[in-house]
Amino acid sequence: MYTKKFILHDYKRCPFCIRVRIMLYLKDIPYEVVEEPLREWTDWMKDWSSKNNERPRVPILREIKSDDSEVVYTESNQINLMLDDRDGNPVYTPTKESPEYQKMIDWFDWCDNTMKPLLDTYKYGENGEFDASKVQTHAQALASELNKLKTELVTGNYLLGPKMTLADIAIIPFIRQIMRTRGGEFNFSQFPNVLGWTLNLTEAAWFQTDAMRDEGARDGF
Numbered sequence: 001m002y003t004k005k006f007i008l009h010d011y012k013r014c015p016f017c018i019r020v021r022i023m024l025y026l027k028d029i030p031y032e033v034v035e036e037p038l039r040e041w042t043d044w045m046k047d048w049s050s051k052n053n054e055r056p057r058v059p060i061l062r063e064i065k066s067d068d069s070e071v072v073y074t075e076s077n078q079i080n081l082m083l084d085d086r087d088g089n090p091v092y093t094p095t096k097e098s099p100e101y102q103k104m105i106d107w108f109d110w111c112d113n114t115m116k117p118l119l120d121t122y123k124y125g126e127n128g129e130f131d132a133s134k135v136q137t138h139a140q141a142l143a144s145e146l147n148k149l150k151t152e153l154v155t156g157n158y159l160l161g162p163k164m165t166l167a168d169i170a171i172i173p174f175i176r177q178i179m180r181t182r183g184g185e186f187n188f189s190q191f192p193n194v195l196g197w198t199l200n201l202t203e204a205a206w207f208q209t210d211a212m213r214d215e216g217a218r219d220g221f
C-alpha cells in the first residue's frame with residue numbers, strides 16, 4: 001500500500017513542530033498542514049484525543065494510505081526517526097549499533113527533559129510566574145547546561161561529528177528560542193561555538209524557507 005499523502009497538525013511557533021518541518025523539508029516529503037489553534041484544537045484533534053485517551057498536542061503527523069486508512073504518528077523525535085528511515089536511506093540517523101545512535105537518544109532526552117524545563121523557567125519564570133529579579137539565576141542555570149553543547153561542539157561542526165544528525169535537528173529550534181527571548185538578552189558570548197553552530201544552521205538557505213518560519217515568535221513562545 002502506498003502513501004497517498006502526509007498531513008501535519010502544526011503550530012508555527014512550536015519548536016517540536018519545527019523539528020518535524022525541518023525533516024519533511026530535508027527529506028523532500030510533500031505534506032499538507034492543518035494549523036492547530038492551541039488549546040482550542042480542531043475537531044479532528046478533539047476526536048482523535050478522546051478516542052485514544054491522549055492529551056491533544058502538536059505535532060501530529062498523519063500518513064494517509066492508498067486505501068484511505070491512516071497511521072497517526074506522535075512525538076517529534078520519533079516522527080523524525082520514521083521519516084528519515086522510510087525510504088531506506090536514513091541520512092540523518094547514525095546506524096543503530098553505533099555509539100553515536102545512543103548519543104543521539106541521550107541528546108533527545110537532554111533537550112526535552114533537562115534543557116527545555118530550564119529554558120521555560122528562564123523565559124516564563126517558575127510555574128509561569130515571571131519575576132525579573134530571578135532572571136539572572138535562571139539564566140545561570142540554563143548556561144550551566146549549555147556547557148554540555150559547548151564541550152561537545154569542540155570536536156566537530158555538529159553534535160555527533162562532521163555530519164548533521166537528528167540530534168542537531170532536535171535541539172536547534174530551542175536554542176533559537178533562547179536567542180530570541182527578551183530581544184536576545186541571553187549572553188551567548190560565553191558560548192561562541194554554540195552560537196556558531198546555531199547560526200550555521202539557522203542562516204543556511206534551507207532554514208530560511210517558509211516551512212521554518214515561526215513568525216510572531218516574539219517573547220510569547
Ligand SMILES: N[C@@H](CCC(=O)N[C@@H](CS)C(=O)NCC(=O)O)C(=O)O
Nearest residue numbers: 014015016056057058059075076077
Ligand atoms: N514530546 C512532544 C511534545 C509536544 C508538545 O509539548 N507540544 C506542545 C506545543 S509546543 C503542545 O502541543 N502543547 C499543548 C499542551 O500540552 O496542552 C513531542 O516531542 O512532540
